[in-house]
Amino acid sequence: MGKTYDGLHRISFLINEQGVIEHVFNKFKTKDHHDVVLNYFKQQA
Template sequence: MGKIYDGIHRISFLIDENGTVEHVFDKFKTKDHHQVVVDYLKA
């Protein structure tokens, strides 16, 4: 039909106690999101 579909974009933000965006997570699967965040915090 000529329509271009890009899909769903999921973005998650890690915000510190001062309200500053510390990190943007944009490449993750919903079932693995928690582990991506935990791995980032441990690194």
């Protein structure tokens, strides 16, 4: 039909206390999202 489809884009934002976006998570699968976020926090410590 001439249309292209790019699929679903899942994106999560980590927002700090001041309301500023601190990090964008865009490469994850739904079942692994919590691991991606926890690993980010472990790397920051």
